[in-house]
Amino acid sequence: xxxxxxxxxxxxxxxxxxxxxxxxxxxxxxxxxxxxxxxxxxxxxxxxxxxxxxxxxxxxxxxxxxxxxxxxxxxxxxxxxxxxxxxxxxxxxxxxxxxxxxxxxxxxxxxxxxxxxxxxxxxxxxxxxxxxxxxxxxxxxxxxxxxxxxxxxxxxxxxxxxxxxxxxxxxxxxxxxxxxxxxxxxxxxxxxxxxxxxxxxxxxxxxxxxxxxxxxxxxxxxxxxxxxxxxxxx
Amino acid sequence: xxxxxxxxxxxxxxxxxxxxxxxxxxxxxxxxxxxxxxxxxxxxxxxxxxxxxxxxxxxxxxxxxxxxxxxxxxxxxxxxxxxxxxxxxxxxxxxxxxxxxxxxxxxxxxxxxxxxxxxxxxxxxxxxxxxxxxxxxxxxxxxxxxxxxxxxxxxxxxxxxxx
Numbered sequence: 178x179x180x181x182x183x184x185x186x187x188x189x190x191x192x193x194x195x196x197x198x199x200x201x202x203x204x205x206x207x208x209x210x211x212x213x214x215x216x217x218x219x220x221x222x223x224x225x226x227x228x229x230x231x232x233x234x235x236x237x238x239x240x241x242x243x244x245x246x247x248x249x250x251x252x253x254x255x256x257x258x259x260x261x262x263x264x265x266x267x268x269x270x271x272x273x274x275x276x277x278x279x280x281x282x283x284x285x286x287x288x289x290x291x292x293x294x295x296x297x298x299x300x301x302x303x304x305x306x307x308x309x310x311x312x313x314x315x316x317x318x319x320x321x322x323x324x325x326x327x328x329x330x331x332x333x334x335x336x337x338x339x340x341x342x343x344x345x346x347x348x349x350x351x352x353x354x355x356x357x358x359x360x361x362x363x364x365x366x367x368x369x370x371x372x373x374x375x376x377x378x379x380x381x382x383x384x385x386x387x388x389x390x391x392x393x394x395x396x397x398x399x400x401x402x403x404x405x406x407x408x409x410x411x
Numbered sequence: 412x413x414x415x416x417x418x419x420x421x422x423x424x425x426x427x428x429x430x431x432x433x434x435x436x437x438x439x440x441x442x443x444x445x446x447x448x449x450x451x452x453x454x455x456x457x458x459x460x461x462x463x464x465x466x467x468x469x470x471x472x473x474x475x476x477x478x479x480x481x482x483x484x485x486x487x488x489x490x491x492x493x494x495x496x497x498x499x500x501x502x503x504x505x506x507x508x509x510x511x512x513x514x515x516x517x518x519x520x521x522x523x524x525x526x527x528x529x530x531x532x533x534x535x536x537x538x539x540x541x542x543x544x545x546x547x548x549x550x551x552x553x554x555x556x557x558x559x560x561x562x563x564x565x566x567x568x569x570x571x572x573x574x
Contacts, residue, residue, distance in 0.1 A: 230508050233482035237438060246440045250457045 197225055257364045263387075265358040265394055266341065271322045272394040274361065274387065279399060281342040281349065282306075283357050289313045299409045304351050306342055312410070313340075316352040319406060320382055320397070345403045361394075363387055368396065412515045416535070416542065417486065419504035421472045426504075427511070427535070427542045434487040434499055436507060439479055450476070452559070453503055463487070464559040465501035466550065472531075477503045488547050490560075498560050500550075511537065518544070527552075 197203050197219040200210040212222055219225045263274035289302040290310075301313045316322070336356045343350055368385035382405060384398035416427030417436070442454030442465055451471040455462045465485055469477040477483050484507040490500035518533040521543065525531060532544035551559065 230482070230506075233506075233508055234480050236479060237481045242438060242440055245438045246456075249437060249440065249459065252459045 191231070193228055193231070195228075197222075201225070260362050260364045262360050262362050263396060264341075265361050265389060266339075266354040267356040267358065268317050268320075268322050269355055272358075272389075272392050273316075273320070273322075274394050274396045275343065275402070276399055277360050279343045279345065281344050284340045284342065286338050286340055286353060289353075297410055299406065301353075304340065306340075306349075306351060311342065311349050311351045313351045313353070314406065314410070316354070319402075319409060345399070348407075350406065361387070361389055371395070413512045414515055414518075415510050415512050416544065417507065417510050418542065419468070419484075419486070420506040421469050421504070422475070425540065425542045426468075426472070426545055427513075428486060428488070428502070428545050428547065430510060432488040432547045434489055437485050437487065438481075439477070439483045439485055439503060448558070449555070450474075452555075453501075456501070458487070458499060458501075461499065463499050463501050465503060467503045468545070469503065469505060471550075477505050480505065482506050482508050490550070491548055492560060493556070500547075500559075502550075511542070513537070513542075 196210060199206045200208070201213065201219040201222075203219070212224075213219075216222045262277035264277050264280050265272060265274045267273070284306065287304055289304050291302040292300060295302075299314050299318050301315050303310045304313045305311075338353060338355055339357050340351050340353050341357065343352075367387060369388065371381065371383045371386055382397050382401045384396045384401075387394045387396055415430045417430050417433055418425055418427050420426065440456060442456050444454045445452050445464075451467050453465045453467040453470070453476075455464050457463075467476050469475055483503065483505045485501045485503055486507060487499050487501050489497045492498050513535045518535050520533050521531060530546050530549040532546040535542045535544065
């Protein structure tokens with residue numbers, strides 16, 4: 178039988194009776210531990226938890242202490258209650274953002290089933306999301322973003338094209354994007370005006386611009402966006 | 412009525428601190444020592460741009476400083492200031508790994524008074540034995556309180572609070 182060992186703070190090895198590996202849930206020896214009747218799983222047992230605490234009787238390593246030292250030195254940023262979150266994503270070369278509350282999920286790319294005789298330029302077709310067919314739209318067409326199509330995964334650089342599911346509370350829409358960067362918090366003061374010469378967006382649905390890591394991100398106004406989407410789909 | 416205690420140990424004995432006093436529990440980070448201070452004053456450190464004094468509770472209770480384990484923590488507590496405000500005070504304690512709920516009726520007053528041990532409060536029992544409560548307000552002798560918190564007073568001290 179292997180004996181479990183642990184090091185204490187003085188680097189002494191102590192022998193631990195790892196009963197959970199013998200007569201507990203991770204062992205096969207008979208007879209079974211009588212405590213299991215009461216606690217069902219070793220994780221609920223005091224022997225297991227108090228032995229686990231021995232792990233904390235070790236010397237901390239320097240990196241751990243130093244990182245905490247640095248962290249505690251810093252003044253915590255005050256929470257701004259006006260702050261809202263957006264999900265930042267990329268459509269070919271354009272970085273865009275929509276309010277995070279509208280996002281339902283981000284899924285892998287999947288097949289879009291074309292709808293025959295559809296005249297809408299925005300409607301790409303239908304996609305299967307968890308067994309339900311949802312409308313798949315082209316955000317690039319709607320916003321007038323110049324696009325070279327969603328490129329194939331650039332897996333080497335960790336960039337994956339995704340399908341994004343959003344909702345306005347009533348309807349769900351799916352659209353493909355080149356990349357989803359993540360959630361970003363901002364306060365209204367971070368929002369900059371859209372340049373008057375916003376040439377690439379022929380239809381202006383932008384609520385403002387955000388500068389995130391030296392990228393100009395266009396924040397799409399959700400009300401304008403959804404009303405335009407509905408108009409172009411009907 | 413339940414009280415939740417943050418447990419720690421000094422030697423073999425268990426002690427507890429009402430969690431209502433606790434601001435944050437942090438690792439035992441390096442401290443700047445205070446020269447000519449009593450042994451139980453472990454030093455100071457920069458806590459979000461405030462110099463926070465730290466007391467070694469092991470040294471205060473038993474005379475032996477706390478050992479540097481992962482489970483040895485600095486418990487940051489709210490400590491009443493002379494002018495009615497609140498200071499942050501750090502307490503170094505060993506084996507800060509659990510909190511336990513006690514019913515208020517489970518406490519028995521400690522009849523044994525120890526000299527210079529006014530901060531040792533009521534006792535509570537559980538299946539592992541006795542836990543003694545630490546009374547944060549009485550932790551520091553008044554002259555020590557003045558010494559430790561004089562440095563961080565942002566405004567001129569209120570009358571009566573000058574050291």
